[in-house]
Amino acid sequence: MRSFCFAFLVVAAASWWPSAYADAPTNVSLPDLANSFWVDSGLKMPSKELVDAVNRAKLPVLDAFGHRREIILMSIGSEFAFQRLFDVFLSNLQNITFPGANGVQDNLARHVVVNVMTPGSAEKCNVLAAKYSCYCVSFANDAFTLGNFHVFSNDFYGIGFTKTATILDGLTLGVDVLFLDADQVFFRNPLPYLLAREADILVSGDCHNHGDATPMERLPPINNNIGFVYFRPTAMTTRAIYNWAMWLRNIARKGEKPWDQHTFAPAVEWVSSHVSVRHLSMAMLHSDLFPYFCMGPCGCDLRGVPYFHNGRLPARPRGADCDPDLMREWYNYHMPCAGDMNVKSNLMEEYVRMYLRVTGPINSRSAPMTVLS
Numbered sequence: 188m189r190s191f192c193f194a195f196l197v198v199a200a201a202s203w204w205p206s207a208y209a210d211a212p213t214n215v216s217l218p219d220l221a222n223s224f225w226v227d228s229g230l231k232m233p234s235k236e237l238v239d240a241v242n243r244a245k246l247p248v249l250d251a252f253g254h255r256r257e258i259i260l261m262s263i264g265s266e267f268a269f270q271r272l273f274d275v276f277l278s279n280l281q282n283i284t285f286p287g288a289n290g291v292q293d294n295l296a297r298h299v300v301v302n303v304m305t306p307g308s309a310e311k312c313n314v315l316a317a318k319y320s321c322y323c324v325s326f327a328n329d330a331f332t333l334g335n336f337h338v339f340s341n342d343f344y345g346i347g348f349t350k351t352a353t354i355l356d357g358l359t360l361g362v363d364v365l366f367l368d369a370d371q372v373f374f375r376n377p378l379p380y381l382l383a384r385e386a387d388i389l390v391s392g393d394c395h396n397h398g399d400a401t402p403m404e405r406l407p408p409i410n411n412n413i414g415f416v417y418f419r420p421t422a423m424t425t426r427a428i429y430n431w432a433m434w435l436r437n438i439a440r441k442g443e444k445p446w447d448q449h450t451f452a453p454a455v456e457w458v459s460s461h462v463s464v465r466h467l468s469m470a471m472l473h474s475d476l477f478p479y480f481c482m483g484p485c486g487c488d489l490r491g492v493p494y495f496h497n498g499r500l501p502a503r504p505r506g507a508d509c510d511p512d513l514m515r516e517w518y519n520y521h522m523p524c525a526g527d528m529n530v531k532s533n534l535m536e537e538y539v540r541m542y543l544r545v546t547g548p549i550n551s552r553s554a555p556m557t558v559l560s
């Protein structure tokens with residue numbers, strides 16, 4: 188009995204210790220953290236490593252209007268995220284396959300550029316790059332924790348500086364940027380959907396019935412989620428992201444909390460309201476197609492919901508699956524509001540299994556996409 192208890196404690200401690208050990212947020216000051224992304228003449232320029240990665244990762248495709256576009260998927264990752272989260276994220280993106288220009292099968296993981304936020308994590312990311320043919324770029328800042336980024340810690344706010352700089356670096360290089368948080372899985376290729384829409388910025392958002400085909404000057408008056416956000420590399424989009432980054436820095440310098448999620452809509456709407464929808468346009472993606480965990484476990488049901496009203500958030504009875512008719516339409520499931528990164532990884536795998544059980548193979552409902560050479 189005694190030895191049994193001892194063994195149990197060791198196992199419990201072993202699974203608890205690694206994250207708890209590195210879990211404390213670093214106590215870097217926010218103004219210092221913000222300043223570390225800037226030099227006297229502005230935001231730091233993209234590194235040569237980033238430029239090379241973008242050039243190799245970019246995917247040339249034909250959009251629904253007959254124009255050539257070059258797209259990259261961008262994400263950011265810290266030490267804790269390389270324990271498990273990125274492996275699930277990338278193995279899922281590898282499942283989203285399509286024929287490449289030369290007829291050879293291609294997949295989305297090969298077009299991902301990951302900015303690595305924590306020093307010493309490059310090697311872990313490179314192991315994944317070898318496995319999935321994605322690209323890892325060092326974007327290390329030693330102010331960041333190696334553990335989970337706790338909501339509303341200084342590290343957490345620092346994600347915004349990394350995210351804005353990452354998006355800006357991609358746009359500055361002239362490619363379309365689909366920025367993805369790594370805590371999501373895909374069931375269908377989202378690119379044909381994005382390439383059939385005209386707005387400069389497309390972002391996911393809360394459960395609400397609105398259109399996403401007409402480019403608008405403002406987003407609907409509900410929460411958006413920048414864990415899935417697509418940008419076209421226009422001059423004005425690039426400027427809007429630069430201004431957003433600068434705003435975050437100014438908030439931090441004043442001693443306040445700069446949250447990228449809260450500032451995103453006002454930042455881009457401020458620009459569009461000055462220059463009009465002709466020069467900067469946006470739309471919020473249909474919430475029933477791009478659901479996330481803050482909505483609940485089964486996404487968003489808009490059937491019979493009047494235009495510009497909130498939708499229903501279906502419950503998931505214990506042991507049951509979500510409604511197959513809703514699941515058939517899902518492009519992805521994103522896991523904010525779901526716990527630490529390892530909890531998220533488990534959920535991502537669980538949603539893949541549910542999709543396989545209820546709907547069919549990952550990618551089986553993807554629309555075709557024309558890849559150019």
Ligand SMILES: *[C@@H]1O[C@H](CO)[C@@H](O)[C@H](O)[C@H]1NC(C)=O
Nearest residue numbers: 212213214215216217219330
């Ligand atoms: C973090 O806290 C420790 C202990 O209070 C202190 O010695 C150290 O200077 C702090 N570091 C920063 C970057 O604020």
Ligand SMILES: *[C@@H]1O[C@H](CO)[C@@H](O)[C@H](O)[C@H]1NC(C)=O
Nearest residue numbers: 275278279280282539548549
């Ligand atoms: C990838 O696809 C395979 C084959 O359908 C499936 O078994 C696996 O669970 C999928 N994994 C992810 C993470 O999508």
